[in-house]
Amino acid sequence: MKIFVDSADTEEVKKYLSWGLCDGVTTNPTVCLKCGVTGGMEGIKKRSLEIAKLITPRTLSVEVTSENPEEILEQARDYAKLAENIAVKVTITDREGNSFLPVIRQLVSEGIRVNVTAMTTFNQAIFAAKAIRAGMEANPEKAKISHFISVFGGRISEEQGVERTFQVLKDLRNWLDFHRFKGIEIIVGSVRTPENVEYWSRTGAHILTIPPEVIAKSLLGARTKETVAQFIEDAKKSMEELG
Ligand code: E4P
Numbered sequence: 001m002k003i004f005v006d007s008a009d010t011e012e013v014k015k016y017l018s019w020g021l022c023d024g025v026t027t028n029p030t031v032c033l034k035c036g037v038t039g040g041m042e043g044i045k046k047r048s049l050e051i052a053k054l055i056t057p058r059t060l061s062v063e064v065t066s067e068n069p070e071e072i073l074e075q076a077r078d079y080a081k082l083a084e085n086i087a088v089k090v091t092i093t094d095r096e097g098n099s100f101l102p103v104i105r106q107l108v109s110e111g112i113r114v115n116v117t118a119m120t121t122f123n124q125a126i127f128a129a130k131a132i133r134a135g136m137e138a139n140p141e142k143a144k145i146s147h148f149i150s151v152f153g154g155r156i157s158e159e160q161g162v163e164r165t166f167q168v169l170k171d172l173r174n175w176l177d178f179h180r181f182k183g184i185e186i187i188v189g190s191v192r193t194p195e196n197v198e199y200w201s202r203t204g205a206h207i208l209t210i211p212p213e214v215i216a217k218s219l220l221g222a223r224t225k226e227t228v229a230q231f232i233e234d235a236k237k238s239m240e241e242l243g
Helices: 011-018 029-034 041-056 068-081 101-109 122-138 153-162 160-180 194-200 210-219 223-241
Strands: 002-005 025-027 059-063 087-092 114-119 147-152 183-191 207-210
Touching: 002 011, 002 183, 002 210, 011 041, 011 210, 025 041, 025 207, 029 041, 041 059, 041 068, 059 114, 068 087, 068 101, 087 147, 087 183, 101 114, 101 122, 114 122, 122 147, 122 160, 122 183, 147 153, 147 160, 153 160, 153 183, 153 194, 160 183, 160 194, 194 207, 194 210, 207 210
Parallel strands: 002 025, 002 207, 025 059, 059 087, 087 114, 114 147, 147 183, 183 207
Antiparallel strands: none
């Protein structure tokens, strides 16, 4: 299972690369804003290029900022030109529930790596997988790269509990395997707590994307600090006895 860092903060990304915990990075407009990215699309592109270079050959997911299908196609082509390791995030629908599946299918057929995002149901995720596969079949020459489908675990849990998220993810992985969907990886987003990390790591999802603060908390164990303190204190005592 891979871990992605859910952040647009280059220092955090560098930190978790050095820890060996960064297999990729995801951002979205909210994450960018939180990390001080200003200047609209140009600002996002500038920061994305920095991160994409830093993590090559791992992937960076960057989200489009429009709900207009033509503009999404344009922005996606623009992002994809920035670096080979960029995946373009497109939400499964617009805010009214209108489908972006045609856009997703089109981008995949052009050989642009996509990350279908903001999904909170099993049905959305299998529809996204089918649109991606249709895009691959439309242009087999460009079908060699892999794509992502992002299920927002925390947001499902807020409505329906963590068990429901677990079941959706497990069923989705089984469905992809049973129907032999190749080149599509499940990302679990909206990871809010160390308990989410532990629980959803067991679903068969390929990737968990985790915000830096949750990665930091997940390093800690209830009795680890006290245990280390005991070892260091006893080591000191033993040195003192030696004189
Ligand atoms: C990652 O790809 C998602 O955009 C992110 O995890 C969403 O998190 P949120 O539900 O906390 O906004």
